[in-house]
Amino acid sequence: MDTLNDIDSSYSAKAQELADAGVRYVTASWADIFGRNRAKSHPVGLLPELMAGFARYTPRGINGIGAMDPVEEEVTALPDIDTLTVLPWDNRFAWMASDMWSDKGEPFSLCPRSILKKQIERAANQGYRCTLGIEPEFYVYRPDDLNSGGFGSLTATGGIEPSPAYDVETSYDVADFLDDVVSTMEQIGLKAFALGAEGGVGQFEIDFYYKDLLEMADRVTLFRLMVHQVAKRHGLAVTFMPKPFANLWGSGAHFNLGLYSVDGSGESVLRLGNPAIPGEEEWSKESKYFVGGLLKHARALTAITNPLVNSYKRLTPRLVDGSVSWAPIKIAYGPNNRSCMIRLPENRPAIEVRNPDASANVYLAGAFLLAAGLDGIANEIDPGPEITELASERAEISRLPRTLLEAVEAFEADELTYEVFSEDFIKDYAETKRMEWEKDHLPVGDAERADHLVYF
Structure with a gap:
């Protein structure tokens, strides 16, 4: 599976811990320009791949800024494991905040979280x-x-x-x-x-x-x-x-x-x-x-x-x-x-x-x-x-x-x-x-x- 970074197998233990607690899906969420959560959710067993950056998106337009472009460059969500939270209202899902990165190995210019981290x-x-x-x-x-x-x-x-x-x-x-x-x-x-x-x-x-x-x-x-x-x-x-x-x-x-x-x-x-x-x-x-x-x-x-x-x-x-x-x-x-x-x-x-x-x-x-x-x-x-x-x-x-x-x-x-x-x-x-x-x-x-x- 293609990922932005190398896969760290140590996250497999965390994935099993979450699964044992009833978590079935992990969401590496990124914020659009409106501050609204955006993401796909993935089976919890794919946590190591998710942490390495395999969830890709075409965020323009959908992100709330600029025009949608079907041939635009994809960006990858890189989640922050320190933010991992099992959602109390539906513990089948665990949520993480993510940064958006380009395939050039740099933060996506429209990523709100990356903009804040710079300041x-x-x-x-x-x-x-x-x-x-x-x-x-x-x-x-x-x-x-x-x-x-x-x-x-x-x-x-x-x-x-x-x-x-x-x-x-x-x-x-x-x-x-x-x-x-x-x-x-x-x-x-x-x-x-x-x-x-x-x-x-x-x-x-x-x-x-x-x-x-x-x-x-x-x-x-x-x-x-x-x-x-x-x-x-x-x-x-x-x-x-x-x-x-x-x-x-x-x-x-x-x-x-x-x-x-x-x-x-x-x-x-x-x-x-x-x-x-x-x-x-x-x-x-x-x-x-x-x-x-x-x-x-x-x-x-x-x-x-x-x-x-x-x-x-x-x-x-x-x-x-x-x-x-x-x-x-x-x-x-x-x-x-x-x-x-x-x-x-x-x-x-x-x-x-x-x-x-x-x-x-x-x-x-x-x-x-x-x-x-x-x-x-x-x-x-x-x-x-x-x-x-x-x-x-x-x-x-x-x-x-x-x-x-x-x-x-x-x-x-x-x-x-x-x-x-x-x-x-x-x-x-x-x-x-x-x-x-x-x-x-x-x-x-x-x-x-x-x-x-x-x-x-």
């Missing part, structure tokens, strides 16, 4: 280890209740005004589902520390402890697959769509980036001093430079952290009812200021980036955010003054892109883009996203005709 290596060479905590929000609904106006009523509690956020009874109404999710999370390596209702009707958030950046990206990719599968067991559906309905809150996925020294001390580079003593801990100069890099490249970053046309219907100053949106629109930072793109929280040594939404590919977003922060440190970029009031009302502060088209144009114009992504990736990604914007923008709908047909 992690860059950080390590500069003496840093990056961690990530994510706060993914999602909506839960019964498929039969879905209609043009919303998801229908999921809970017996009903509507809570002005918002069901933090409402205990709402969470208890779906406790069976949430408990199943949390229990399954623990079995795939994610430990929850909070769960509850969010601002939209049917919207929930589960918070879990941070991990090293690559491990978190792997786990969140599996988490998204897991939540959908667990929901189906309860006759429910889940969506991470950023803005499913105009009258509902958007779903964000705040990225909490930590930075630690790799010199052996393992101490945070972002916060200095003793957090147990009031007033004895402060943000470091590196943290401010890191923020400066994020702000400098903010407009380009949104093309990756907010990758859909729909993403920009969340990044608005107000909701349709006129209330203030909690999604940031301004390129600013502040202490505990949730109206800014970046918040410096008081309770953890991490920089919270608030504009990413739940549709973002964590590998790609993590890579670009880390690169921007490192650029800030390397060039000592001053982030400017902190903003302590409502940022959206400060006209002099630059704002994030209003549309995916604006974001893509900024992405193509930023020099950092060409340090993080290959020319092939940039060309195909920009072209694909521009087509997505045109597909949304060009059609003329009934509401538009109703507004203009007779009047003009």
